[in-house]
Amino acid sequence: MEKPQVITYAEKSTSLSLFDCRWIPCSAKFVVLGSKPRGTGVINVYEINEGDIQLVKEVEKTKAFKCGTYGASSLQDRYLATGDFEGKLNIWNLEDTTAPIYSAAAHKEIINSIDGIGGQNIGCGAPEIVTGSRDGSVKVWDPRQKGKPVATMEPAEGDARRDCWAVAFGNSYNSEERIVCSGYDNGDIKMFDLKTMSLRWETNVKNGVCGIEFDRRDISMNKMVATTLESKFYVFDVRTQHPKKGFAYLTEKVIVEFVTLQAHKSTIWVVRHLPQNREIFATCGGAGTLCLWKYNYPARRVMCDTDGNEMGVMGTTSLLQNATLSTQPISNLDWSPDKQGMAVCTSFDQTIRIIIVTKLNTL
Amino acid sequence: MDPVLLQKQVRDNAEDLRNHMQELKNWEAEMKRKESELLASASGNQALPPVRSKIKRTSIDQKSKHEKQNERPVRISGYDYTAWDKFDVDKACEELDIGGHEESEEDGDDRVSDTEEKRLREEAVYEKIMGNDLVKNQKWKEAIQCYSRAIKCFPYDAIFYANRALCYLKTQDLRSAEVDCTTALQLDSSYVKAYQRRAMARIRLGQLQEARADLLKVMELEPKNMESKAELMKLEKKINIKPQQKSVKDSSSGACSIVIQQTEKQAQTSSVIFESEKVEEETGKQNESEWSCSKQIIKEKNKLIPRTSGKKTIVATEIEKKAKCSSNQEIVDGQSGESWLLQNIASQEQIWPTHGQVTLVQSIHKPPHLRSKKALKRIEIREVDNTSNHECEESTKACTNGAASVGNESNQIALGIDAREHKSDKEQTLEEICEVIDAESNKIKPVPEKANSVSQNTVTELLSGKESEEVPPIPKTSVQFLAAWKKVRTNPRLRYLYLKQIPGADFPKIFHDCLESSTLSDIISTIKTGFLQFKEPALPYIMGLSNVRRFGALAMFMSQNDKAGIKEILKYCKEQGECSEEDCTDIVKKYELY
Numbered sequence: 001m002e003k004p005q006v007i008t009y010a011e012k013s014t015s016l017s018l019f020d021c022r023w024i025p026c027s028a029k030f031v032v033l034g035s036k037p038r039g040t041g042v043i044n045v046y047e048i049n050e051g052d053i054q055l056v057k058e059v060e061k062t063k064a065f066k067c068g069t070y071g072a073s074s075l076q077d078r079y080l081a082t083g084d085f086e087g088k089l090n091i092w093n094l095e096d097t098t099a100p101i102y103s104a105a106a107h108k109e110i111i112n113s114i115d116g117i118g119g120q121n122i123g124c125g126a127p128e129i130v131t132g133s134r135d136g137s138v139k140v141w142d143p144r145q146k147g148k149p150v151a152t153m154e155p156a157e158g159d160a161r162r163d164c165w166a167v168a169f170g171n172s173y174n175s176e177e178r179i180v181c182s183g184y185d186n187g188d189i190k191m192f193d194l195k196t197m198s199l200r201w202e203t204n205v206k207n208g209v210c211g212i213e214f215d216r217r218d219i220s221m222n223k224m225v226a227t228t229l230e231s232k233f234y235v236f237d238v239r240t241q242h243p244k245k246g247f248a249y250l251t252e253k254v255i256v257e258f259v260t261l262q263a264h265k266s267t268i269w270v271v272r273h274l275p276q277n278r279e280i281f282a283t284c285g286g287a288g289t290l291c292l293w294k295y296n297y298p299a300r301r302v303m304c305d306t307d308g309n310e311m312g313v314m315g316t317t318s319l320l321q322n323a324t325l326s327t328q329p330i331s332n333l334d335w336s337p338d339k340q341g342m343a344v345c346t347s348f349d350q351t352i353r354i355i356i357v358t359k360l361n362t363l
Numbered sequence: 364m365d366p367v368l369l370q371k372q373v374r375d376n377a378e379d380l381r382n383h384m385q386e387l388k389n390w391e392a393e394m395k396r397k398e399s400e401l402l403a404s405a406s407g408n409q410a411l412p413p414v415r416s417k418i419k420r421t422s423i424d425q426k427s428k429h430e431k432q433n434e435r436p437v438r439i440s441g442y443d444y445t446a447w448d449k450f451d452v453d454k455a456c457e458e459l460d461i462g463g464h465e466e467s468e469e470d471g472d473d474r475v476s477d478t479e480e481k482r483l484r485e486e487a488v489y490e491k492i493m494g495n496d497l498v499k500n501q502k503w504k505e506a507i508q509c510y511s512r513a514i515k516c517f518p519y520d521a522i523f524y525a526n527r528a529l530c531y532l533k534t535q536d537l538r539s540a541e542v543d544c545t546t547a548l549q550l551d552s553s554y555v556k557a558y559q560r561r562a563m564a565r566i567r568l569g570q571l572q573e574a575r576a577d578l579l580k581v582m583e584l585e586p587k588n589m590e591s592k593a594e595l596m597k598l599e600k601k602i603n604i605k606p607q608q609k610s611v612k613d614s615s616s617g618a619c620s621i622v623i624q625q626t627e628k629q630a631q632t633s634s635v636i637f638e639s640e641k642v643e644e645e646t647g648k649q650n651e652s653e654w655s656c657s658k659q660i661i662k663e664k665n666k667l668i669p670r671t672s673g674k675k676t677i678v679a680t681e682i683e684k685k686a687k688c689s690s691n692q693e694i695v696d697g698q699s700g701e702s703w704l705l706q707n708i709a710s711q712e713q714i715w716p717t718h719g720q721v722t723l724v725q726s727i728h729k730p731p732h733l734r735s736k737k738a739l740k741r742i743e744i745r746e747v748d749n750t751s752n753h754e755c756e757e758s759t760k761a762c763t764n765g766a767a768s769v770g771n772e773s774n775q776i777a778l779g780i781d782a783r784e785h786k787s788d789k790e791q792t793l794e795e796i797c798e799v800i801d802a803e804s805n806k807i808k809p810v811p812e813k814a815n816s817v818s819q820n821t822v823t824e825l826l827s828g829k830e831s832e833e834v835p836p837i838p839k840t841s842v843q844f845l846a847a848w849k850k851v852r853t854n855p856r857l858r859y860l861y862l863k864q865i866p867g868a869d870f871p872k873i874f875h876d877c878l879e880s881s882t883l884s885d886i887i888s889t890i891k892t893g894f895l896q897f898k899e900p901a902l903p904y905i906m907g908l909s910n911v912r913r914f915g916a917l918a919m920f921m922s923q924n925d926k927a928g929i930k931e932i933l934k935y936c937k938e939q940g941e942c943s944e945e946d947c948t949d950i951v952k953k954y955e956l957y
Contacts, residue, residue, distance in 0.1 A: 075401060
């Protein structure tokens with residue numbers, strides 16, 4: 001009973017297929033992205049009012065929206081960047097949605113995942129948006145540059161193009177350093193260094209990677225969590241790299257210790273770290289379950305192998321709480337940056353839920 | 364589980380939840396208020412790094428433009444009729460059309476005509492000059508605005524960013540400074556100042572490894588950049604300490620490799636230090652030989668030495684006879700805790716009758732790290748006119764006795780220094796420090812510290828006329844100065860005399876831009892100890908130093924200690940009345956004393 005409780009604070013049923021939800025920074029409002037049954041895209045703005053979810057604004061566009069982020073926009077602007085089923089990247093001013101303020105035909109196919117950085121955390125580099133698409137490419141965009149990505153990561157001509165399901169920014173602790181991590185349907189995880197414009201590390205976790213997130217974007221990279229099909233997620237200690245001998249990419253290759261956990265008994269769709277405490281994160285599974293985890297660091301995070309090379313040592317994760325919120329998979333979850341323990345989640349039963357997790361401050 | 368407990372916990376949880384709900388309602392209201400505030404507030408202007416590929420692209424564009432200009436299309440000679448026959452006019456026209464079209468498409472609305480660009484660039488340069496003036500007057504905020512305008516007009520000049528970064532550094536906006544430096548470096552990857560400034564920003568932001576990389580880059584580009592070298596050494600020390608603390612904290616050995624890297628580096632630097640120590644040792648030896656030159660008599664075995672090596676007392680005794688002065692003066696300069704011991708006895712028959720038992724304690728040189736860390740005690744030196752040889756002799760005895768008594772009553776040492784100025788010859792100000800120990804009392808009493816006496820670790824030494832001749836001549840170049848400085852460094856007295864003969868205003872001429880921060884700090888400490896003590900004018904010196912080229916950079920790296928020294932000197936100058944308000948503010952500005 002000392003454990004944190006997960007409580008559904010409010011519920012709202014809609015007629016939409018819901019794909020993504022985001023809190024509008026510095027407000028009690030959030031947006032949900034999805035599509036109507038007839039295939040059009042919808043951005044809905046909701047506000048929490050006296051414990052109730054009220055629709056503030058509805059925007060309908062021709063193509064269904066898959067994902068969105070506020071990461072690259074400043075607190076004053078609060079422009080929403082979205083990726084849609086057509087492969088278009090748009091940035092919207094939700095006050096005036098007649099036309100996007102930025103638009104790019106980013107990919108040939110659906111944009112599965114989007115992440116933004118550089119908007120709210122000042123001094124951590126340029127505002128940038130990364131998109132991952134079914135066409136196998138990962139592109140980095142700067143809202144100040146029209147029409148062209150500032151960086152593109154895609155397989156060489158003729159190589160098999162894997163469906164990119166997840167992208168995430170990290171390691172952006174000063175104006176130069178920045179990392180993009182992407183996960184693919186075949187279980188590949190690739191880490192690109194945007195400073196050197198090179199592939200820093202890659203691995204394969206055998207199952208398709210549905211979600212990737214660094215515990216913090218604006219610190220020198222510390223931990224990364226990747227969730228996969230078949231109910232496993234991986235926690236990587238990305239603080240320490242180990243150069244592996246005898247390979248073509250010996251300086252770039254890193255061995256990262258990881259912990260595998262089996263929890264949801266189905267696909268884990270999403271992982272989100274608590275903005276107020278980076279050791280706590282939630283994973284949302286295919287069966288409508290939400291698990292709350294805490295990562296415990298080992299006594300020593302680094303040890304030297306026989307050759308004197310450093311390698312990371314993993315700690316443990318402990319399950320704090322799990323709760324079944326719906327009968328259908330939870331497609332997305334977003335912790336409120338302004339209120340600890342509050343989150344909004346969307347699920348495929350067409351319902352939006354505001355959940356509250358108590359006792360997080362005592363952990 | 365105990366059902367009562369369970370029930371209580373369930374109740375507690377429910378209570379918790381209710382509180383939470385209540386809190387949430389308050390939160391909703393608060394967020395609405397915050398949001399309206401946010402909308403009302405103006406957007407802050409923060410330096411943003413440029414678009415990632417933009418710079419590269421423009422530089423490539425420029426390059427390709429140049430190339431295009433260079434490789435002119437192959438001209439067909441007017442007489443080459445066969446070639447003209449083959450020439451397809453339509454195709455050429457088409458090509459021209461397409462080329463123009465492509466260009467316009469590529470550049471889009473960014474395209475600015477050449478004349479327009481020229482005008483903008485001129486405007487930017489004008490703004491930069493304005494900004495530079497403002498920087499000279501330390502108006503950082505206004506300068507930032509100027510540079511921002513310059514950047515707006517022409518965003519491809521690294522200098523604008525680097526200068527703005529300096530202003531941001533000064534206004535403590537470290538993040539922006541770092542961003543600007545990065546931008547400048549993207550435009551010009553061999554811009555040393557930008558590296559330096561970014562290193563400063565990163566040090567203050569706590570990103571030590573990155574700062575180190577920047578400084579290493581500086582060293583790579585400019586191996587003779589002494590400020591950066593000094594800063595790098597400082598930083599490496601810091602890094603060495605920091606990871607160790609960290610590894611204790613989260614008990615990780617993550618610091619291992621860093622430490623190893625650092626030790627390599629340190630090995631190098633320590634070898635440098637070794638060298639300088641060697642030099643010091645050599646000069647020490649020279650000094651010693653000088654000492655021995657002055658006639659010394661050893662009449663007893665050095666009984667005192669073992670005692671002093673017990674780290675209780677140091678008695679530096681020096682006896683000097685001046686022909687003009689009828690008085691014989693015996694100086695006992697004792698400093699408890701310090702570990703060197705000097706006793707020089709000049710053998711002058713009139714003063715020191717041969718029958719007297721004289722103890723000579725030779726100087727012991729101990730390296731700084733072996734010296735005692737105990738605080739120094741001040742001894743009061745009183746002046747006595749020695750009317751008779753006998754008395755003098757007695758006082759020496761007393762001295763030895765006194766020192767002997769130290770062994771027994773270790774803490775009851777009376778030591779005192781009294782500096783008396785004695786102007787004898789035209790050119791030499793000779794200082795005599797003397798101490799008289801009462802012949803009657805074997806016990807010496809502690810005396811309170813004197814306020815305006817010499818700084819603690821400076822051992823005031825007596826200087827005979829002979830020694831003063833050793834002062835090197837006035838230098839003309841920094842090389843001469845440094846060579847001479849090396850010689851006089853160990854002797855504060857010589858150092859002072861040497862410095863005194865150089866006109867302060869000549870510093871910029873002597874040093875050009877070769878003044879190092881270590882030399883600067885030596886000079887400051889010499890002025891502080893020497894000039895202030897002898898009431899010599901010090902203002903020309905600090906003015907002269909501040910006029911040395913690139914002094915701004917030196918001032919940036921000045922230690923707190925040096926700054927405190929400058930402040931003291933400035934205070935003294937004001938007291939002496941040689942320094943007007945204007946000079947004073949000027950110096951404060953140049954030395955960054957705020």
